[in-house]
Amino acid sequence: MRTRITDMLGIRHPIVQGGMQWVGVAELAAAVSNAGGLGILTGLTQPSPEALVREIDRCRDMTDQPFAVNLTILPTIKPVPYQEYAQAIVDSGIKIVETAGRNPEPFLPLFKEAGIKVIHKCTSIRHSLKAERIGCDMVSVDGFECAGHPGEDDVTNMILLPLAAKRLNIPFLASGGLGDGRGLAAALAMGADGINMGTRFMVTREAPIHEKVKQRMVDASELDTALIYRSLRNTARVFKNGVAERVLEIEEQPGETRFEDIQPLVAGVKGRELFAEGDLENGIWSAGMVVGLIDDIPSCEELITRIVAEAQAIIRQRLDGIVAA
Numbered sequence: 195m196r197t198r199i200t201d202m203l204g205i206r207h208p209i210v211q212g213g214m215q216w217v218g219v220a221e222l223a224a225a226v227s228n229a230g231g232l233g234i235l236t237g238l239t240q241p242s243p244e245a246l247v248r249e250i251d252r253c254r255d256m257t258d259q260p261f262a263v264n265l266t267i268l269p270t271i272k273p274v275p276y277q278e279y280a281q282a283i284v285d286s287g288i289k290i291v292e293t294a295g296r297n298p299e300p301f302l303p304l305f306k307e308a309g310i311k312v313i314h315k316c317t318s319i320r321h322s323l324k325a326e327r328i329g330c331d332m333v334s335v336d337g338f339e340c341a342g343h344p345g346e347d348d349v350t351n352m353i354l355l356p357l358a359a360k361r362l363n364i365p366f367l368a369s370g371g372l373g374d375g376r377g378l379a380a381a382l383a384m385g386a387d388g389i390n391m392g393t394r395f396m397v398t399r400e401a402p403i404h405e406k407v408k409q410r411m412v413d414a415s416e417l418d419t420a421l422i423y424r425s426l427r428n429t430a431r432v433f434k435n436g437v438a439e440r441v442l443e444i445e446e447q448p449g450e451t452r453f454e455d456i457q458p459l460v461a462g463v464k465g466r467e468l469f470a471e472g473d474l475e476n477g478i479w480s481a482g483m484v485v486g487l488i489d490d491i492p493s494c495e496e497l498i499t500r501i502v503a504e505a506q507a508i509i510r511q512r513l514d515g516i517v518a519a
C-alpha cells in the first residue's frame with residue numbers, strides 16, 4: 195500500500211504506533227518499525243532529555259528503519275523542560291516527530307530547521323487546519339473513540355475523517371478506534387493516508403507491560419472504557435476499572451471537582467507500577483473503545499502483516515466486487 199504518508203515517512207505500510215506514556219519504549223518502537231510501520235518513542239517516558247538520547251540510541255541499535263519521537267505538551271504537576279527534550283530530539287538526528295496536547299508552534303522553527311517532519315495529533319478539524327496553517331507536515335486526526343485525550347467535542351471518526359479529507363491539503367492519519375484491516379480499509383476510503391494506533395499496539399508481545407494488563411484488554415468489550423476528568427475539561431478515555439469508577443463518583447459529587455481529591459488515585463507513578471506489576475486496581479491506564487475488537491496478543495510483525503492483508507482483501511474482493519456487480 196502506497197500513500198502520501200508512506201512516501202513522506204519512508205515506511206512500507208501506512209500504519210503508525212502513536213506515542214504512549216510508559217509503553218512507547220525502544221523495544222516496541224523498533225518492533226513496529228522493523229515490521230514496516232512507524233514506531234514512535236514517547237519522549238516524556240524518559241525521565242530526562244539525556245535519558246531520551248540514550249533511548250533513541252537503544253532504538254537505533256534495534257532497527258535501521260525510520261522511527262519517530264512523541265513530544266506531548268500537556269499540563270503536568272511537575273514542570274517539564276520541553277525545550278530541552280526538543281533539543282535532545284534534534285541533536286539525536288531524529289527526522290520525524292509526533293507532537294500532541296497543545297499547539298506545537300513554539301517548537302516548529304527548531305524542528306523545521308533540522309529537516310524534521312512534524313505530525314501533529316489533534317482532536318478537531320479546527321485544530322487540524324491550524325496545524326496545517328502553522329506548517330505541520332501532516333496531522334493525526336484523533337476521534338472520540340481514542341485512548342487518552344479525545345478533547346471535549348465528542349466527534350467520532352466517521353465525521354472527522356471525511357471532514358479532514360474535504361478541508362485539509364496535507365496528508366493525515368486516522369487515529370482512534372483502529373485495530374484491524376476493516377479499520378484500515380475504511381480509513382483509507384474516508385480519505386486518510388494511513389492509520390495511527392495506540393491501544394492495539396499495547397496488546398502485542400513487544401509492548402513492555404504486564405501480561406495481566408494485556409489479557410484484561412483481550413477479555414474486555416467496547417463498553418469497558420470510561421471518560422474521566424470531564425468535569426475538569428481535560429477529558430481522558432481510560433480502561434474502566436474500579437479506580438476509574440471511583441474517579442467518576444468523585445466527579446459526580448455536587449460542586450466543583452478539585453484535582454487534589456482525585457490525584458492520589460490517578461498519580462502517574464501508580465499507572466506505571468500497574469503496567470510493571472499487573473495489579474489491575476493500582477491506578478488508571480489509557481485505553482480506547484477498540485479494546486472491543488482485540489482478541490489476541492500477536493507480535494507487531496504478525497499484527498501489521500495481518501492488518502495490511504485484511505485491508506487489501508477487503509479492497510480487492512469485497513469492495514471491488516460490489517462495484518463490479
Ligand SMILES: Cc1cc2nc3c(=O)[nH]c(=O)nc-3n(C[C@H](O)[C@H](O)[C@H](O)COP(=O)(O)O)c2cc1C
Pocket residue numbers: 211212213214215217236264266293294295315336339340341342343369370371372390391392393394396479480481482483484
Ligand atoms: C497507554 C496509552 C498511553 C498514551 N499516552 C500518550 C501520550 O503520552 N501522548 C500522546 O500524544 N498520546 C498518547 N496516547 C494516545 C495514542 O498515541 C493514540 O493517539 C491513541 O491511542 C489512538 O487511539 P486508539 O487507542 O483507539 O488507537 C496514549 C494511548 C495509550 C493507549
